[in-house]
Amino acid sequence: MSHSGPGCNANGPLEEVPGLWFPADLVILQAGTRIFRVFTTILKEKSPIFADMFSIPQPPSASLEMFDGVPVVRIPDDPVELEAFLKAIFDSEYFMRPPAVVRVEIAIGVLRLAHKYDVHYLRRRALQHLDTVYGRDSISYPGRTIRASLATIAVALEVGAKWLLPNAFYSLSEHAVKEVVMAGPAWDCLGASEKKNCLRVLLHKIQIHPITEILSFLAIPTDEFSACEDYKTCNTIRLYAIQVYPWSLHLDMFNAWGEDDWDRTDGLCEPCLAEAKGAFQRGQQAFWNDLPSVFDLPDWEQLEQMRRAAPAEVRT
Numbered sequence: 001m002s003h004s005g006p007g008c009n010a011n012g013p014l015e016e017v018p019g020l021w022f023p024a025d026l027v028i029l030q031a032g033t034r035i036f037r038v039f040t041t042i043l044k045e046k047s048p049i050f051a052d053m054f055s056i057p058q059p060p061s062a063s064l065e066m067f068d069g070v071p072v073v074r075i076p077d078d079p080v081e082l083e084a085f086l087k088a089i090f091d092s093e094y095f096m097r098p099p100a101v102v103r104v105e106i107a108i109g110v111l112r113l114a115h116k117y118d119v120h121y122l123r124r125r126a127l128q129h130l131d132t133v134y135g136r137d138s139i140s141y142p143g144r145t146i147r148a149s150l151a152t153i154a155v156a157l158e159v160g161a162k163w164l165l166p167n168a169f170y171s172l173s174e175h176a177v178k179e180v181v182m183a184g185p186a187w188d189c190l191g192a193s194e195k196k197n198c199l200r201v202l203l204h205k206i207q208i209h210p211i212t213e214i215l216s217f218l219a220i221p222t223d224e225f226s227a228c229e230d231y232k233t234c235n236t237i238r239l240y241a242i243q244v245y246p247w248s249l250h251l252d253m254f255n256a257w258g259e260d261d262w263d264r265t266d267g268l269c270e271p272c273l274a275e276a277k278g279a280f281q282r283g284q285q286a287f288w289n290d291l292p293s294v295f296d297l298p299d300w301e302q303l304e305q306m307r308r309a310a311p312a313e314v315r316t
Contacts, residue, residue: 028072034079036086046089047117081109088122097125098132104148108155115159134167136300144171150186153194163303166292169201177202197295217279218242227271234272241265
């Protein structure tokens, strides 16, 4: 459509640009006690679910619930998650893709509602953020709280992102059983199977992979290590390291022995130290490779295939 008359400029009539000419159509979305006044046109452009919702013929305005002259639509979503989701739509700088950092709780809320309302690009972006925290290669990520991990488990099951589950379950091993089961709504929202797996990881580290096995590289070999330069001295150092190790302080495989702990092996000959470090790394890798099986999940390679084969456009 073009316009002439007072609105024309020196180069001819003004022309409306499709996709960038928005009608002044507003709606108020209410979730709980929070209300959000937003443009329906943008919501319809981003989400086919909202497009269908707002295409339904409305009753006469006299029967509509109104607030400040704008119709109100009540939706059964968590108000905190809805706020994050709407900000991600209307504020281009609020939910940028990685390496921008966002809180796990925000990524979870955006993922859940982007999945529900078929907002493909936000679903993909939210999964990218959760991959940085709970993906296969994110063995240790600062700030992973119990509630964030439990919420990630719940949303991963909801949207079909199973590749996030092993690491999310594993991250709970940093905490005591009591702390996990006392996590309130985050724990209560899980099903029986997921609760069982949460507890399984906490028992797994004690019953199946005890610390004594994790640190088996410190054990005195039954036969002399042929490359050892001083067998008696090296074994004495190994015994000392085992005796002074604070066994009760470490709860999981990757916190069982840190860089500072190698100071306890000071004096090992170079071949023995190299062999010990290699054995420890191999033990860590074997533990990580087997981790999905602890939770009756497919192996890492199959989970990675699921991740690559699950485009954001497909509802799972």
